[in-house]
Amino acid sequence: MAIPKKAFVYIIIVALLGAALTYYIMIHYPLPPWKLLVFWIALAAISESLAIVLPSKVGISVSFAIQLACTIAGGPFLAIIVAAASYVLCILKTQDGYTHLFNTPVYKSVFNTADLVLSAGLSSLVYLYSGGSIGEFLLLPTLLSVVFYAVINSLVLSELMSLINGNSLIDTWIKLFKGVFLNIIAVGMIGVILALAYMSYGTTAVVLFFAPLLLARFSFKLYMDMRSTYIDTISAFNKFLEAKDMYTSGHASRVLKYSELIASEINLRADRMDNLKNAAILHDIGKIGIDDSILKKTSGLSPSEYASIQEHVKIGSEIIDGIDFLKGISKIVVQHHERPDGKGYPSGLKGSSICLEASILSLADVYDAMISDRPYRKGLSFDVAMEEIRNNAGTQFDKELAEVFVKILEREKLEAEAEAASSVESSTESSTEKES
Numbered sequence: 001m002a003i004p005k006k007a008f009v010y011i012i013i014v015a016l017l018g019a020a021l022t023y024y025i026m027i028h029y030p031l032p033p034w035k036l037l038v039f040w041i042a043l044a045a046i047s048e049s050l051a052i053v054l055p056s057k058v059g060i061s062v063s064f065a066i067q068l069a070c071t072i073a074g075g076p077f078l079a080i081i082v083a084a085a086s087y088v089l090c091i092l093k094t095q096d097g098y099t100h101l102f103n104t105p106v107y108k109s110v111f112n113t114a115d116l117v118l119s120a121g122l123s124s125l126v127y128l129y130s131g132g133s134i135g136e137f138l139l140l141p142t143l144l145s146v147v148f149y150a151v152i153n154s155l156v157l158s159e160l161m162s163l164i165n166g167n168s169l170i171d172t173w174i175k176l177f178k179g180v181f182l183n184i185i186a187v188g189m190i191g192v193i194l195a196l197a198y199m200s201y202g203t204t205a206v207v208l209f210f211a212p213l214l215l216a217r218f219s220f221k222l223y224m225d226m227r228s229t230y231i232d233t234i235s236a237f238n239k240f241l242e243a244k245d246m247y248t249s250g251h252a253s254r255v256l257k258y259s260e261l262i263a264s265e266i267n268l269r270a271d272r273m274d275n276l277k278n279a280a281i282l283h284d285i286g287k288i289g290i291d292d293s294i295l296k297k298t299s300g301l302s303p304s305e306y307a308s309i310q311e312h313v314k315i316g317s318e319i320i321d322g323i324d325f326l327k328g329i330s331k332i333v334v335q336h337h338e339r340p341d342g343k344g345y346p347s348g349l350k351g352s353s354i355c356l357e358a359s360i361l362s363l364a365d366v367y368d369a370m371i372s373d374r375p376y377r378k379g380l381s382f383d384v385a386m387e388e389i390r391n392n393a394g395t396q397f398d399k400e401l402a403e404v405f406v407k408i409l410e411r412e413k414l415e416a417e418a419e420a421a422s423s424v425e426s427s428t429e430s431s432t433e434k435e436s
Contacts, residue, residue, distance in 0.1 A: 003107065004164060010160055010163055011107050011110060011114075014114045015114045017118060018114030018121075021080070021118060021121045021122065022080060025077050025121055025124075029076045029077040031078075032074045032075070036074065037081060039206075040066060040074070043210060044067065045086055046214075047062045047066055047086065047213075049091050050214065062213050064149065064184060065190040066082060066086070066191065066194065067120045068123075068142075068191030069194035069195040069198060071120070071191075071195075072127070072132070072136075072199075075124070075134040080124070083116040083117055083119070083121075089101075115153065119156070120149070122148065122149075124145065126141075126148045127144070136199075137196055142192055146185055149188065154184075158172045158173040171267055174269070174270065190213065194206050194209055197209050239252075251368055251369075252280065252283070253281075255283065255364045256364075257364075258367060258405070259280040259361055260273075260280075262360045262363060262364065262408065263276055263357075265404050265408055266401070266404060275332060276329075276361065278329050279329040279336070279358075282326075282333065283316065283336050283361055284316065285333075286316025286319065287315075287316075289315040290315075295309075310337070310345045313337055314334060316330075318330075331358070332355060334346065335347075335349065335355055336358045336361040336362050336365060338353075339362075340354065340395060340396070340398055341394075343396075354398075359397070360401060362397065363401055363405050370385045371385050382409075389402050389405065
């Protein structure tokens, strides 16, 4: 994938800064013994290879703990070499296979290595310049070093992502790191323990402390895999439900897309975004409990049949409530047909009584239903759907969210039209060149 020119320039700048910092540290601080270097590099590479990638695509590992231990016990030179080696030597298992140095784009490898060198090197200097000394643990310099590492590491990466995606730095940082920032600091405290173990009892003690870390990582990985399996299983049920009806095929994925667009535009907090995304995928799971003859009916529904359809939000909520880590989305699912004017179902909630995520999901759900074909009608045109949203803002839909969604959709339409026009123009120019 090609990256924007600004992002490429930024990567070069980060790489140059990393090289400059490495040179500065090399001429001012001694290189530790090679046996000690190999020991810490091995631990760091293992830690980075066992990183767990969260839904936000941010990896969680304890390699920073190793780097901090190196800062305290061996100094900046040891810290930056171990930091760089942890990335260069790591082999990370992902859903698509294994990722390592030799199948990663050069610009990514250069950037990630430089980012780690800058983070480890600068935080090591902060440790020393604030009163710390090599081979001795001091609380305040250590805390400053940990916080500085977390800030530098997250900001350097967030700036690159903001340049690639065209978002603001602050929005990108919040989305990627708000839920992870404290984790980085907590991992830093583990680094203190490893440093103290090494300075008091040597490498054997470090290994003894490192083993429980790997066990904790294994337990967390099992938990994340269990979460993924539950969601995949319920999503499969959802797809099975959609497969039974050609008119609703792909509905959940489209609702997810629209929900994400709205949530990103209003800077919804990362944890709430995750709940919204899961709710979007599973919002109609309760229709499993509704009779097919009602779901596929091509004529109008009777009052009793309409009441039966309304039960799907309660059924879906009950299904989701049975899974502990999905309980946070049951409220969104059960409320996604509520309306600000109180005419929704199942509880007739009004205004602020409806959670924000449910209001977002409602917009996305109704919009996709409006523009999609149904057995009893053709889908509405874009302009008619937009007019429907405007006319029902404040009654059926949250007024502010409706305005945001209309703005998003109109912007996307203009971008699509501009892209199509550009494509036609390029095609015309190509044809002209061939003729000449």
